[in-house]
Amino acid sequence: MIELVNHDPLRLSLAAGAGVLWLFMSAAILWPKGRKGSAETVDALILSASQTGQAEELARHTQKTLAAGGLTTRYVSIGAVDAADLQNAKLILCVASTTGVGDAPDDGRVFEKALMATTPHLSAQSFAVLALGDRSYEDFCAFGHRIDDWLKACGATAKKPVLEVDDLDATALKTWENYLAEWGGSHVEESNPFAPWTLNARARLNPDSPAAGLFRIDFTVPEGASWQAGDLAEILTPDGHRRDYSIATLPEEGRLSLFVREVIKDDGSRGVGSGLLTHALNPADTVPMRLKSHKGFHAPAGQGPVLLIAAGSGLAGLRPHLIALAAQGRPCWLVYGERHPVNDGALSRDMQAWQTQGRLKRLDLAFSRPDDGVKRYVQDVLDHRAEAVRDYLGAEGAVMVCGGLDMGRAVEATLRRIMGETWLDAALTGGHYRRDLY
Numbered sequence: 001m002i003e004l005v006n007h008d009p010l011r012l013s014l015a016a017g018a019g020v021l022w023l024f025m026s027a028a029i030l031w032p033k034g035r036k037g038s039a040e041t042v043d044a045l046i047l048s049a050s051q052t053g054q055a056e057e058l059a060r061h062t063q064k065t066l067a068a069g070g071l072t073t074r075y076v077s078i079g080a081v082d083a084a085d086l087q088n089a090k091l092i093l094c095v096a097s098t099t100g101v102g103d104a105p106d107d108g109r110v111f112e113k114a115l116m117a118t119t120p121h122l123s124a125q126s127f128a129v130l131a132l133g134d135r136s137y138e139d140f141c142a143f144g145h146r147i148d149d150w151l152k153a154c155g156a157t158a159k160k161p162v163l164e165v166d167d168l169d170a171t172a173l174k175t176w177e178n179y180l181a182e183w184g185g186s187h188v189e190e191s192n193p194f195a196p197w198t199l200n201a202r203a204r205l206n207p208d209s210p211a212a213g214l215f216r217i218d219f220t221v222p223e224g225a226s227w228q229a230g231d232l233a234e235i236l237t238p239d240g241h242r243r244d245y246s247i248a249t250l251p252e253e254g255r256l257s258l259f260v261r262e263v264i265k266d267d268g269s270r271g272v273g274s275g276l277l278t279h280a281l282n283p284a285d286t287v288p289m290r291l292k293s294h295k296g297f298h299a300p301a302g303q304g305p306v307l308l309i310a311a312g313s314g315l316a317g318l319r320p321h322l323i324a325l326a327a328q329g330r331p332c333w334l335v336y337g338e339r340h341p342v343n344d345g346a347l348s349r350d351m352q353a354w355q356t357q358g359r360l361k362r363l364d365l366a367f368s369r370p371d372d373g374v375k376r377y378v379q380d381v382l383d384h385r386a387e388a389v390r391d392y393l394g395a396e397g398a399v400m401v402c403g404g405l406d407m408g409r410a411v412e413a414t415l416r417r418i419m420g421e422t423w424l425d426a427a428l429t430g431g432h433y434r435r436d437l438y
């Protein structure tokens with residue numbers, strides 16, 4: 001788990017007597033390995049609960065801002081925090097996003113099930129919650145509010161009401177900056193700024209389809225840029241919106257590609273991010289972009305077989321994994337869904353070629369609008385092959401799912417039936433069930 005401890009140099013030098021050092025060293029030796037060091041009291045403990053990394057990035061920024069102001073700070077991912085960590089902080093700041101349908105992000109699930117089921121004594125602590133969400137969801141910022149309620153129930157004092165952030169709204173984020181200044185923070189520069197990336201080529205992958213256009217968008221890779229399978233590219237639109245896209249290539253391929261589905265709303269207007277990428281930008285134009293590590297969707301640990309499931313543009317998030325996992329010799333079974341085998345078949349044909357080349361151990365394709373009218377979705381394939389799925393995954397297998405939220409839900413429900421609740425919950429908690437859903 002991620003953990004950074006930040007010390008104010010002045011405070012440290014004051015404490016640097018030989019006795020203190022000795023105590024420090026013995027504590028390091030006596031403290032059991034893997035313990036998170038919660039005995040250390042800090043001015044501010046910063047937590048993040050994050051699915052795609054935005055809350056984590058804001059939490060790290062929060063830590064840097066407070067540390068720059070001279071506070072002792074500690075950052076911990078919410079999945080790694082315990083009651084003692086909370087009790088050893090004067091101020092607890094929690095940056096939490098909401099995912100699914102009002103759910104905690106994957107890294108917050110254990111926290112919610114285990115720690116939030118208890119009531120540690122926190123009457124000496126004050127706290128604030130920065131809740132990330134999107135107002136288009138019914139349960140707006142629900143997990144942030146649940147954390148806020150729980151901290152109050154534990155006796156902690158709220159410094160501010162929950163600060164809700166709708167789709168990373170700049171005004172709300174500025175309010176958080178002001179709070180940080182009020183609590184002793186000092187301004188720090190953005191550590192991963194946007195830079196101009198040049199569009200190199202754009203191709204429609206389904207030119208004969210009546211469905212919305214699916215485009216492959218290629219960018220020239222600037223010197224020194226790097227990323228790994230599962231990572232995201234975030235663009236900044238002219239009206240200040242940020243949009244994340246799964247990166248469909250690996251740096252060694254020499255280009256950064258995105259698979260982007262055109263979005264046309266009921267009023268005929270285009271989606272802000274997709275409209276820019278699939279329509280407004282032309283080759284040689286630039287767009288402000290930055291690469292973001294997406295730890296929750298990096299490859300699952302171990303050497304076990306991986307079942308990869310995607311539909312439509314979701315193949316973007318799996319394609320780099322298929323290359324990297326196959327290069328490591330890990331067995332890959334891909335279940336991929338699209339509309340029509342010919343008109344929407346460009347990416348599935350690529351995958352058939354990969355199977356012939358031996359990159360995929362197994363490939364199943366599901367088409368929802370085939371000529372014979374028999375609709376098949378990825379979850380139908382899983383259902384149909386339930387026994388093979390159980391044999392393939394066994395105890396060591398992992399699952400990676402990328403695509404729309406509805407597909408993700410249907411796949412999870414099907415896998416719960418096939419593998420059992422215990423297997424699935426253990427896989428979720430242990431990082432063997434990884435999702436990149438949108």
Ligand SMILES: Cc1cc2nc3c(=O)[nH]c(=O)nc-3n(C[C@H](O)[C@H](O)[C@H](O)COP(=O)(O)O)c2cc1C
Binds near residue numbers: 049051054096105
């Ligand atoms: C699949 C999905 C489900 C979401 N569900 C909710 C929700 O129920 N309520 C909400 O307020 N926001 C919801 N959001 C919006 C996220 O909370 C928001 O995008 C946030 O900035 C993500 O932060 P993170 O990268 O730290 O996870 C959802 C986003 C996605 C992609």
